[in-house]
Amino acid sequence: MIMRTTRPFRRALPAAVLAVLLASCSSTPGPSPAPPSAPGSPSASASPSPTAKPTGADDPALRAFYTQQIAWAPCPDDPKTEKIDESALQCGRLRVPLDYANPAGEGIEVALARKPAAAADQRLGSLVLNPGGPGGSGVQQVQYSGDSFKDLNARYDLVGFDPRGVGASTAVHCLDDATHDTWALSDGRADDQGKAYADACAANSGKLLPHLGTRDAARDLDVLRGALGDPKLNYFGFSYGTYLGSSYAEQFPDRTGRLVLDGAVDPTADQLDQLVQQFAGFEKSLTAFAADCVKQEQCPLGKDAGKAPQKLATFLDGLRAHPLAAGKGRELTSAAGWTGTLNMLYGSEKSWEYLRNALSWAMLRDKGDYLLAMADDYNGRDEDGHYTNMFDAYTAIHCADPGADTPTADRLQAALAAAHQQAPLVTAHFTDRDLFDPDCRSWPYHSAEKPHVVKAAGSAPILVVGSTGDPATPYAWAEKLASGFANATLLTREGDGHTGYGKSTCIRTAVNGFLLDGTMPAAGTRCPTP
DSSP, X not given: OOSOOSSOOOXXXXXXXXXHHHHHOSSSOOOOOOOOXXXXXXXXXXXXXXXXXXXXXXXXXXXXXXXXXXXXXXXXXXXTOTTOOGGGSEXXXXXXXXXXXXXXXXXXXXXXXXEOOSSGGXXXXXXXXXXXTTTOOHHHHHHTOTTTTHHHHTTEEEEEEOOTBSTTXXXXXXXXXXXXXXXXXXXXXXXXXXXXXXXXHHHHHTTTGGGOSHHHHHHHHHHHHHHHTOSSEEEEEETHHHHHHHHHHHHOGGGEEEEEXXXXXXXXXXXXXXXXXXXXXXXXXXHHXXXXXXXXXXXXXXXXXXXXXHHHHHHHHHTTTSOEEOGGGOEEOHHHHHHHHHHHHTSOHHXXXXXXXXXXXXXXXXXOHHHHHHHHHHHTBOTTSOBOSHHHHHHHHHHHSTTOSOOOHHHHHHHHHHHHHHOTTTTTTOOGGGGOSSOOTTXXXXXXXXXXXXXXXXXXXXXXXXXXXXXXXXXXXXXHHHHHSSSEEEEEEEEESSOSTTTOHHXXXXXXXXXXXXXXXXXXXXXXXX
């Protein structure tokens, strides 16, 4: 993720963070909320070992984790978020084993936030949220979601958690802020950058690295379910959160309650396949944005829909030779320009408006500030130049998961050719090294597990949501995930942008009906946007 290609294709931007950006971006883009500080990495040594067969609370060695009492207290208020009172919510910490094969060994902590159900007398239990990533903060999702889940919060306690390695949990740390800044703005990268990154992660968080895969995070999710006192897990996951939810359903099918997976990740595809398909998805979204732009009164791409996408790509590529000045002595490079642009393509109409305005400032006034602010938001950088650990966590988790193996030279060249064919604008300057995103070739820990169909036989019914114009998790992934499950229904949104719940009244009504009443939408249901 942070391994800088000329264009970024990494994770789904957490919905709550994007909402904050859009709310503050109508005039001058502001900083994203600063996350809570993260504790240090564990100090005792640990060695990689196979994950034991999950037996949950029935395993005497794990029973204490499942029966622990979470000490809920008002969340600390962040003075940087003047319009949000974090102390109105409850925060806590969950203790989980670092290594599930050795639960008597060292433990780590998972940060939690809870928004209690408004109608306590009609409470259904807890609804655990995950915004995506890997690396997205569920704590922030609950803290900054506003009324996004108001209907669900009437009867559910909304519970967000930072998965192991992420944010305010026991977190992985690799690069310092200065190195993050350099790599985030660079229009190229050295071939040994992946090794440099892996070495930095090992030096700073080496004891945590063998235990950061999604399978372990799913086991933490079941410990959380037990500690919350819920016999079944009710869960709403977005983007990567669908992969985490799929892993949970596969390991604990008998403990699934009502699961909604929105913006689905295909568990059968490896990293290389996913990247090429994302390239194609963003190419389509870029073209759709440009076609919409030329219809608007103020569009820096002209009025010819056929030429507008190339005009945009040419401008962004041109920043390689001629970066634009931005505030505080910084520059808008091509990498940052592409990052800011693709960040806004995760959204739809409103974010397209903000992108159109930012491009106007950059293309017509030579001011790169607004587009750079959009890139900073995506990269997890605040106004003071400090970075969250989002991309460190992404790399560590992604490289530990199935499908991160190094492809053969022939397959790499075939994938590069496919990327150039399916996304000629987005991948115009790509070489084969740009297909390692993140670069896991030098990563010290790899999963022996391979990408595969997740059936989760014996699970409760699962609702999968896919959007036809989703660039980050293409619609075909939702079809793949839903068809693989033994018991799932696919709900479709017709429209652009990433995930469906926040973009369609019809999707929101159907999802709420399932989570609140257990009513599954009819198979084949398709919803418009909005």
